[in-house]
Amino acid sequence: MTTSLVVSINGDGTDTEDNADKWADKIKAACPIAEYTGNISGGTLTPTDSGTTNYIVISGKIKLLPRIKTSGRKGNWDNNPLGDSYQEMLQYKDELCEDGLYWHQTVSGENEYGRYYCQRYLQADTPKSEPNDTNTPGISPDIDKAEEMLQFNYSAIGDETDTISKIAVLQCMLVIGDKCAVETGTTGAVSDIVWKTYKTPEQCASDDEYYQQSFTIGFDPKIGDCLIGTDFDIQNNISYQLGLDAEGTAIPISKADKISGKVLFKILGPVNSVFDEITRRHPSFWRHTQWNTTSRLIMANVSAIFLSDFEITIHSDNGLVNNTGDADLVYMSNTTETFYNKKDDLEFEISSGLTTAECQELDVTQSIKLSTPLMGDNEAVIKITDHTHTATATAKAEQLYVNQYYEEYHKPLLILKTGLQDRDSLARYGNLYYHPALSKTFYTQGISRSLRYAEATLQLKEI
Numbered sequence: 414m415t416t417s418l419v420v421s422i423n424g425d426g427t428d429t430e431d432n433a434d435k436w437a438d439k440i441k442a443a444c445p446i447a448e449y450t451g452n453i454s455g456g457t458l459t460p461t462d463s464g465t466t467n468y469i470v471i472s473g474k475i476k477l478l479p480r481i482k483t484s485g486r487k488g489n490w491d492n493n494p495l496g497d498s499y500q501e502m503l504q505y506k507d508e509l510c511e512d513g514l515y516w517h518q519t520v521s522g523e524n525e526y527g528r529y530y531c532q533r534y535l536q537a538d539t540p541k542s543e544p545n546d547t548n549t550p551g552i553s554p555d556i557d558k559a560e561e562m563l564q565f566n567y568s569a570i571g572d573e574t575d576t577i578s579k580i581a582v583l584q585c586m587l588v589i590g591d592k593c594a595v596e597t598g599t600t601g602a603v604s605d606i607v608w609k610t611y612k613t614p615e616q617c618a619s620d621d622e623y624y625q626q627s628f629t630i631g632f633d634p635k636i637g638d639c640l641i642g643t644d645f646d647i648q649n650n651i652s653y654q655l656g657l658d659a660e661g662t663a664i665p666i667s668k669a670d671k672i673s674g675k676v677l678f679k680i681l682g683p684v685n686s687v688f689d690e691i692t693r694r695h696p697s698f699w700r701h702t703q704w705n706t707t708s709r710l711i712m713a714n715v716s717a718i719f720l721s722d723f724e725i726t727i728h729s730d731n732g733l734v735n736n737t738g739d740a741d742l743v744y745m746s747n748t749t750e751t752f753y754n755k756k757d758d759l760e761f762e763i764s765s766g767l768t769t770a771e772c773q774e775l776d777v778t779q780s781i782k783l784s785t786p787l788m789g790d791n792e793a794v795i796k797i798t799d800h801t802h803t804a805t806a807t808a809k810a811e812q813l814y815v816n817q818y819y820e821e822y823h824k825p826l827l828i829l830k831t832g833l834q835d836r837d838s839l840a841r842y843g844n845l846y847y848h849p850a851l852s853k854t855f856y857t858q859g860i861s862r863s864l865r866y867a868e869a870t871l872q873l874k875e876i
Contacts, residue, residue: 418720420446420583422683424480424713430704433687436712440682440699441620445586451676456783458589458672458727461766461793465668465732467781469594470651472661473723475582475632477641478716479560561639562714563688577692578602579648580640581629582718584681584698587664588626590674590791594664596628601648603655603663608670621697627681629698630662640688641714656730663728671791678725683718686711731779732769765809766793827875829855832868840869845876 425432460467565577579601587594588611598605606628617623632645649660657663666672685701686694688709693702701710764782772779785793798807799817806813829848833839840862846855855873862869 415721418447418723420680420683420718420720422712422715422717424715426480427713428709430708432713433685433701433704433708433710436710437685437699437701440685440712444624444682444699445679446682447680449676449678456673456676457766457785457787457793458666458781458783459670459791459793460666460668460729460779461795462732462768462770463668464769465779466655466730467666468651468655468657468659468728468730469587469664469666470657470659470661470726470728471630471647471664471724472659472726473647474644474719474721475630475647476644476719476721477582477711478719479562479642479714480716561642563640563709563711565634565638565640565692566636567691578633578650579629579631580634580692581631581684581686581694581698583630584624584627584684585630586624586627586677586679586681588677589672592670592672593626594628595626601629601631601633601650601662603650603665606664608666608672624681624697624699627698628664629684631684640692640711657728659726659728661724668792673787673791683712683715727781729779729781732772761811763810765797765811766795768795827851827853827855828858829873829875830870831873832870835862835867835869840871846871846873 458467458469565580579599581599591611592608593611594606595609596606609626611626612623614620614623631648633648634640634643634645638645646660648662651657651660651663655663682699684694684698686692687702687704688711689705689707692711695702763784763786766782766785767775767777767779769779788794795809796807797810797813798805799813806816808816838844840860842857842860844857846857847853848855854876856876857871858874859872860869
């Protein structure tokens, strides 16, 4: 058994211009066919400096499954989406059709005639409704010996060299925060995908404008491959020059893109491509290109689109620095004092950003930390300034924390308990208190109050 993401197509096998127009309406009406929504806060994907590029990589295998012979109920072939030519009865022992079923040796059952094997296919009335028993086949099984169709022989008319980089199969929309990934070319190159400000359907003048905020997933066939019935890897647009240990369709993220926030990923629908010696697709994914008498409608000849091992991962080029160590960054004090107050191990849930130069200096690889906080301009926080002490300091938050912890516990400090009349804001957490006899300044660790006597008991610690 394998786990796959299946996009049901139910092609009808009719290669006509009228049917191509009907498919355009069907595809648009079903959009979107799948949707993933991330958590509210999302994460930070923007690199800390212009010397580093992060990538979202989509990988896996993709297959256009052809229309396959299936079984269905007796006498109901008029409503069979696979057409009359695909009537088939797979028998087990005797021809037992009294209950109106054709037999398929996959699911066992019992009736008055004894044991039989059959499979019922369920089909929904609309792409978004629950399936019900309509007595017609639905998704066909993915089998290794499926018929292969539409052989890829030409990149362009008469051109038998392999210059095609991607046959688009699924149109997808990726929105992170207020930005979306938009494909500006047709080859699937990394440079073809850019980030633009996302517009809701209400903000767009037409469906075309809204759905152009998207990109395609596809595969890169070789001369002689059949487009239908063949297992392909999702197109790999990652060259060795990118410095990534990954394969798949990469979407770049630079510092200028400022990508962070909630993630929304949609599979809008299949691309309504036409095959006529070469493969053509319309800029609007649901429409088809100009029709000829020799044209073949690809989706009309497909039962389903299978995506297996499908993953969307994030990577960094580490500033193209040849630094592949897997060392962790540990913030610790360099004190050699013998007195200390031991603290439990601490793991920072929020991490300051590291520049490429800092990663190289510290011998750690640049990685994408979704928990890095952002500044108002959507850039990662690299350093902060501490104004709480006599001398201000600017450093990473983790460094300031360790430094303050060291200063707090590396030598004994005086703790004083005292009582004050609770009036005129004398007892407040923000106050500092000076003791002239001790010549020491104290800050407040805790306050307890007596409403009966209008007194406050303060626990103070020496600064």
